[in-house]
Amino acid sequence: MQDDQPLLTVEGLTKLYAPGKGCMDVDFNLYPGEVLGIVGESGSGKTTLLETLSARLQPDSGGIRYHQKEGSVADIYSMSESRRRQLLRSDWGVVHQHPRDGLRMNVSAGANIGERLMAVGHRHYGDIRSVALEWLKAVEIDESRIDDQPRTFSGGMQQRLQIARNLVTSPRLIFMDEPTGGLDVSVQARLLDLLRNLVMELQLSVIIVTHDLAVARLLADRLMVMRRGRVVEQGLTDQILDDPQHPYTQLLVSSVLTP
Numbered sequence: 001m002q003d004d005q006p007l008l009t010v011e012g013l014t015k016l017y018a019p020g021k022g023c024m025d026v027d028f029n030l031y032p033g034e035v036l037g038i039v040g041e042s043g044s045g046k047t048t049l050l051e052t053l054s055a056r057l058q059p060d061s062g063g064i065r066y067h068q069k070e071g072s073v074a075d076i077y078s079m080s081e082s083r084r085r086q087l088l089r090s091d092w093g094v095v096h097q098h099p100r101d102g103l104r105m106n107v108s109a110g111a112n113i114g115e116r117l118m119a120v121g122h123r124h125y126g127d128i129r130s131v132a133l134e135w136l137k138a139v140e141i142d143e144s145r146i147d148d149q150p151r152t153f154s155g156g157m158q159q160r161l162q163i164a165r166n167l168v169t170s171p172r173l174i175f176m177d178e179p180t181g182g183l184d185v186s187v188q189a190r191l192l193d194l195l196r197n198l199v200m201e202l203q204l205s206v207i208i209v210t211h212d213l214a215v216a217r218l219l220a221d222r223l224m225v226m227r228r229g230r231v232v233e234q235g236l237t238d239q240i241l242d243d244p245q246h247p248y249t250q251l252l253v254s255s256v257l258t259p
């Protein structure tokens with residue numbers, strides 16, 4: 001695939017629960033290797049947009065075209081339900097804010113990683129275990145924890161395991177909803193560092209929802225600012241944060257800078 005072609009093309013995407021509640025008329029392109037941050041206050045529609053983008057919530061109108069691995073472009077909501085599920089299991093990944101939504105807490109860490117490999121056809125137990133061990137190492141979890149259940153892990157470890165589970169199938173596109181939310185500041189910093197390195201190393205395309213502008217600054221190439229379901233401003237991260245144009249973005253940025 002050529003890097004000058006968008007991985008995702010989003011046009012007029014709308015999903016509303018009530019007027020102003022949800023997301024409306026969202027348009028953007030996401031290019032290979034690009035990290036797009038979605039920011040905005042609580043209730044502005046960030047999660048609704050992310051769920052609609054990642055084929056988990058049917059839009060009211062609009063479309064999402066995805067440039068598939070094999071080269072063709074497909075409309076996400078015109079494809080079969082099983083094809084969408086297959087995408088979510090292999091070529092896409094979803095990192096939830098709460099690890100319990102993205103992990104199986106009562107099966108081992110190794111099985112959490114191995115399960116996704118098996119879903120894409122891997123069968124050999126020894127191979128699956130050795131790949132799981134590699135991924136535990138990659139996300140800085142001691143290999144001796146492979147047979148332990150994630151419910152015995154700290155919040156930061158659970159989040160790193162969730163990332164490993166997603167990345168093991170070499171996805172091209174990852175959706176993240178407040179991946180560092182609810183973690184202590186030092187744990188957040190470590191996780192952000194790991195995420196940043198993995199994103200660069202694996203050339204991942206990422207759409208990340210966050211209300212934390214410091215997280216957005218660190219990870220995102222581009223930002224989309226949402227308010228009451230609409231995108232009020234989008235552009236390069238530095239441009240948006242250093243020279244916000246829309247009064248709402250100005251307020252959002254100044255509220256972080258002013259103690």
Ligand SMILES: Nc1ncnc2c1ncn2[C@@H]1O[C@H](COP(=O)(O)OP(=O)(O)OP(=O)(O)O)[C@@H](O)[C@H]1O
Nearest residue numbers: 017021022040041042043044045046047048049211
């Ligand atoms: N299943 C639902 N049914 C009805 N209304 C909903 C539903 N999910 C979300 N909403 C409403 O849609 C609006 C947008 O919610 P959403 O969760 O997308 O916002 P958000 O920006 O992600 O907020 P937060 O940062 O607090 O998670 C809110 O007013 C919310 O109450």
